[in-house]
Amino acid sequence: MMEAVKPVPGFKTEEAMPSSERQPQTNNKDEKxxxxxxxxxxxxxxxxxxxxxxxxxxxxxxxxxxxxxxxxxxxxxxxxxxxxxxxxxxxxxxxxxxxxxxxxxxxxxxxxxxxxxxxxxxxxxxxxxxxxxxxxxxxxxxxxxxxxRLPEVPFEWIQRIIEKSLRARLDELFFDIQKAPIGTASIAQTHLATTKAGEKIVIKVIKPGIREAILSDIKLLQISAVILEWLIPRYQPQMIINEFCVYTEKEVDLTYEADHAEIFAANFANQPDVIFPRIYRHLSSQDVLCMEYFDGLKPSDPRVLEFSPDDLQKIIDLGSGAIIKMLYADGFFHADLHAGNLIVLPGPQVGFIDVGMVGRFDEKLKFTMLYYFHALVSGDIDSSVQYLMAMARIGRRGDPVSFKRAASDLFRRYLLRAAAADGSVSLAQLILQSIALGGKYRVFFPVEMTLMIKALVTFEGVGLMLNPNLDIPALSRKHISAIFAEHYNPQLLFKQFMRGVPELIDVIVRLPEFISESARYLQHVFNAPAPENPLSGLRSALMAGSCIIGGVIAFVYGANPILWIGLFVSSVIFFFFGK
Structure with a gap:
């Protein structure tokens, strides 16, 4: 029998939310x-x-x-x-x-x-x-x-979407489900439910009509981007809109969020105190996502401050370490990170939810970001500016020299403030100010850097919420140094070298063949005859044509026959024997 379950502690139900965050209630008339x-x-x-x-x-x-x-x-x-x-x-x-x-x-x-x-x-x-x-x-x-946010969708429509997408009746899929949503945003709506095995889960459902509307709008935006780029190129509208289209297309397909949760879980398999929701694949599809329910507290919940000082420090270490690892070790990070997407669980453990939007650094950018952040927290101004410029794209009429000078001055002011304030400064704000300088000098950075800043802002904000005296640069230095040391671990470097050994051996074995082929190629290049100039006959053809025209004019105007006969003979000589 399907019946509504009671709200479970740890989630922001409508009753638990502040009045400013509550979703608009629908009356009976709206329900129909x-x-x-x-x-x-x-x-x-x-x-x-x-x-x-x-x-x-x-x-x-x-x-x-x-x-x-x-x-x-x-x-x-x-x-x-x-x-x-x-x-x-x-x-x-x-x-x-x-x-x-x-x-x-x-x-x-x-x-x-x-x-x-x-x-x-x-x-x-x-x-x-x-x-x-x-x-x-x-x-x-x-x-x-x-x-x-949009008004909540009546449950009967949510039920139709679930049953159509999973091809089964609701009572065949779940033991019970809560009809009142625990959250409703512009794209999806979430409900609490219990599986047939008695496990509490969260069901996320794409709202009806949203996917079609968004895909139509994306087509129009891509056309508009071309026009806006012509009108206001300074603000890079085409780049911003293209970035938006890439991220938003994935948000309306919940299979991506399921994939992201499993990738994060694999990346943190060796850290049992950092967890991500388990995905119920047999109860999920493009329109429906069923995932593990975290019965915990938000970092802003006053009950978190009742934890012991050691537990609070562990929570800060787990959260900050996880975010820095995502960014600079894995290059795969939560791109919509805020305090509402963090859950404090017994242990204590730290859980991350709502992983639909992720950022990625390719291998080159990931290592450049690692070196940049390490130089920044170590106070190495010259290296910080060098690695920052390595990630930049110079726009038309850009001034990279002035940008480097301005960024160096900014970093020096930051170090002075950090020394005067005993470390109580924001690294995220420093990075944000440094790339904001880029707009002035037409020096642009990839969107992943701004998503990274959003993650760092969350790390700093939650850390200061739990410990107002937190030394953010020192904590960052601790975690980034551990990643840096692991990256240059001799055992790891040896493993990376050994992975390339088969290709190295293959090159050594085939080296005589490469040298022989190279020698033959060079010999062929040096001994080959010079290519014939395709314009070599053009001069004689022009001379022959000129002689014909001159001969015709001389004949028409009754010139001495010797002149026009000589011109005609010259044209024949130039045509047949000229080179």
Missing amino acids: KTPEALYPSLFHRSVVYRLFLLYKHGLGLLVGAYLAYVNTLISKKQRFFRYTGARSLAFFLRPFVKKELRNQPFEVQLRRRLEMLGPTYVKLGQIMAIREDILPEKITDELKRLLD
Whole structure:
């Protein structure tokens, strides 16, 4: 018999959430509504309709930006008759902008219009919010306030999606399931359930209509990116939108999140106190993800501070060590890390959840990041700047020399503050400020660096929450030095060398053959005749043609026969014997 289970401690249920985080409650009337009635714009899957919607809000934002500019003139108390034309135009344009937005600054209008456009554009805004190296601070600060939620979907629709996706009735799949969601965001909704074996799990379900709407919007954004790159190339819109499209396409396919959870679990197999949700593959699909339920506490829960000092220190060490390992040892890290995605479990253990969005460093970038962070926490300014530049891409009219000078000055100021404040400075803010300098000098960095900063901000914020006197540089130095030492462990280096031994032996065995073939090739190159110039006959052909034309002119104008006969004979000689 299917029945609702009671909320389990450790998750933020609606009752446990602060009022600012609670999801809007649906009344009985809403329960009978279909998802189309709750948020109809998502079900207009036509690309033409989505294009019209994007055009409407884009034009509205353009007019709104003009009104915001005129409002700044008024706020500066300019004389009444100054800028009369601009103010008159603004007066006629005001009715074309929503009343609630007319007097708002541009950054607020941008945030509100992204929210109106729906989940795709909210996600785009969240990616923009972390690109503080490219976009102005006012815009990124405002975009961090984006609301990533939609009204909850009635449970009967969630049930239909689960049954259709897993091809079985709900009572055949689970012992019971809680009808009230424990969380609802723009893309998915989560419920608590119990398996037939009695295990508590979390079920994550993609909301109806979301995938189709997002995929349609992605096509339009990729087209818009080309136009925006032409209009505002300084802010790299095409790069930001392309990065967004790559991440968002994976978020609407829950098999990626299942894969990520299993990769993380494998990477931390030797650290039993750092855990990730176990995935129930037989109960999961593209639209449904069933995973282990962590019965623990969020780091912000006051009960965590009741742990012993040793346990609190262990929690800090586990969390910070895990994040630094993800970034600089594995090159595969949680890219949507915040305090809400961390769980403190008995032991103590630290659990990571919601791993749908991940960042990756390729092998070269991973080692460069490792050397950069190690140099940074060790106070090596020159090496820090060198490795930072190794990750940069110089834009048009970029000034890398001035950037290196500015970054060096920034690192020196950081070291002075760190010495004066006994280590109580933020490494994440230092890295963020250093790559933010790049926008000024047209020096750009990969999006993975900004995602890395987000992870470091979480590590620092949670650590200071549990220990206000935490020395972040010293803790970072401890973990990064351990990774650095392991990387240069003689035994590990020997293993890496041995992996390449078969290829080295093969090269040695075939070395005489390589030398012989190289010698034959060089001999052929040096002894080969020079290639014939394809234009070698062009000069004689031009001379022959000139003689013919000259002979014709001489004949027409009645010149001495010796002249025009001589020209004709010369043309024949040039044609047949010229080289």
